[in-house]
Amino acid sequence: MDKENYLTELEEYLDALTADEKADVIEFYNEYIDDAGLETTDEIEKRLGTPRQLSRKVLADYSIKVTDIESHRSKKSKASVRSNGKMIWMILLALLASPAAIVLGIVLFAILACVVAVFGACMVAALAVLCTFFILMIASLYVGIVMLFSSFTTGLFYLGCGLMGLGAVLIGFPLLYWIFRAIIQGIANFAKFLYKKIYKNRRQGGNEK
Amino acid sequence: MEIKVTADLLDGLVLALLDKQDYYGYALTQDMQTAISISESTMYPVLRRLQKNNYLTTYDQPYHGRNRRYYQITPEGRTHLERIRKMWGDFKTSLDSVFYKADIVVSHGDLNDAKGNEHG
Numbered sequence: 001m002d003k004e005n006y007l008t009e010l011e012e013y014l015d016a017l018t019a020d021e022k023a024d025v026i027e028f029y030n031e032y033i034d035d036a037g038l039e040t041t042d043e044i045e046k047r048l049g050t051p052r053q054l055s056r057k058v059l060a061d062y063s064i065k066v067t068d069i070e071s072h073r074s075k076k077s078k079a080s081v082r083s084n085g086k087m088i089w090m091i092l093l094a095l096l097a098s099p100a101a102i103v104l105g106i107v108l109f110a111i112l113a114c115v116v117a118v119f120g121a122c123m124v125a126a127l128a129v130l131c132t133f134f135i136l137m138i139a140s141l142y143v144g145i146v147m148l149f150s151s152f153t154t155g156l157f158y159l160g161c162g163l164m165g166l167g168a169v170l171i172g173f174p175l176l177y178w179i180f181r182a183i184i185q186g187i188a189n190f191a192k193f194l195y196k197k198i199y200k201n202r203r204q205g206g207n208e209k
Numbered sequence: 210m211e212i213k214v215t216a217d218l219l220d221g222l223v224l225a226l227l228d229k230q231d232y233y234g235y236a237l238t239q240d241m242q243t244a245i246s247i248s249e250s251t252m253y254p255v256l257r258r259l260q261k262n263n264y265l266t267t268y269d270q271p272y273h274g275r276n277r278r279y280y281q282i283t284p285e286g287r288t289h290l291e292r293i294r295k296m297w298g299d300f301k302t303s304l305d306s307v308f309y310k311a312d313i314v315v316s317h318g319d320l321n322d323a324k325g326n327e328h329g
Contacts, residue, residue, distance in 0.1 A: 028234055028253050031278060035235030048249050057250040 002041040003033050006051055013055030025058055119183050123176070130172045137165025214245050219255045220264070221293030227265060227282040228290055237280065256280060264289050 007026055014022045029048065038044045048054050140162030147155030214222075226232060226240055238252045259265045264286030270277050282290070 024257070025253060027276075027278065028256075031233070031276070032235050032238070032249065034275065035233070035277075054250045057248075058253055060254065 002039065002044065003030070006033075006041055006044050009051040010055055013052055014058065016059065029054070123180055123183075126172075126176050130169060130176060133165050133172065134169045137162050137169060140165055211246065214247065216255070216258070217293060218297065219247070219251070220259055221290060221297065223255055223259060224264060224282055224286050224290040224293070227280055228287060231279045231281045233277045233279050259286065262289075 007030055010029065011022060011026055014025055017025070032048075033044055036047060038047060049057075140158045142162075144155045144157070144159030144162050147158055149155070222241060222244060223237065226237060232240070234252065234256070237256075238247075238249055241247060241252070256265070260267065260280075262285075263283060265280050265282050267278050267280055270279055
């Protein structure tokens with residue numbers, strides 16, 4: 001029905017009003033169209049103007065800037081009916097949220113990368129130390145065994161050092177590995193947390209666009 | 210050429226009509242248009258303004274299976290109408306004194322002519 005189409009379109013242009021106010025306007029012009037016996041869209045628009053023109057007059061009384069609504073209206077499809085005010089506000093939020101979140105995300109990830117690099121370096125250093133111990137241990141054991149035959153006590157000494165080294169290595173490597181795993185897990189959790197936060201913002205922002 | 214009717218005068222005209230009887234939207238617009246040429250889209254904002262200020266109330270009455278909303282003047286509306294009538298009278302007198310350079314009090318005949326011209 002032409003009247004229904006006209007009123008539906010009018011209602012869309014009145015999105016900035018509250019539900020009650022909108023209902024009052026539609027009711028008024030619904031009755032008007034019936035009482036005036038207007039049936040086709042042409043007849044209605046001849047008397048009342050286009051839905052857009054009519055909405056302007058009505059909204060002017062509500063002191064709402066029509067230009068704000070129209071500049072946004074051109075982006076929306078006819079079918080969707082949502083509050084313009086809410087929409088504009090959410091777009092603003094999205095615009096504010098997205099870039100900030102992206103920048104923040106980049107910064108945080110950079111920090112994360114540095115943390116990873118630092119810990120990585122520490123790991124490497126620790127590993128190097130342990131490897132040195134390992135080599136020394138091997139060397140000591142070797143020397144110790146050899147010296148056993150020439151100088152028993154010296155040999156024993158070196159054996160002792162070697163065994164100490166062995167102990168350090170046996171404790172050190174698993175410990176290092178455990179620390180490494182724990183740190184990696186911690187970094188992974190933090191990274192996941194960051195991603196969720198930023199993705200959440202972007203998703204909300206993305207929906208509005 | 211038309212002289213634009215201000216919001217105050219629109220309010221006054223609507224209230225003056227409602228003072229005589231209750232109206233529904235379309236009939237009120239029709240009668241308004243016998244006096245001045247206003248567009249249909251002007252009526253709703255005027256009525257809403259008057260209702261907001263409590264100068265009129267509304268009630269619904271069924272009509273041929275659908276609803277008809279009637280507008281009714283309130284006591285505050287009547288007071289406001291008197292205010293506007295006085296304002297209009299003063300306004301008319303001062304303008305007439307310039308337009309027609311009349312030093313004497315104008316008679317009813319002259320008043321009608323002036324009114325007719327202004328609404329030309």
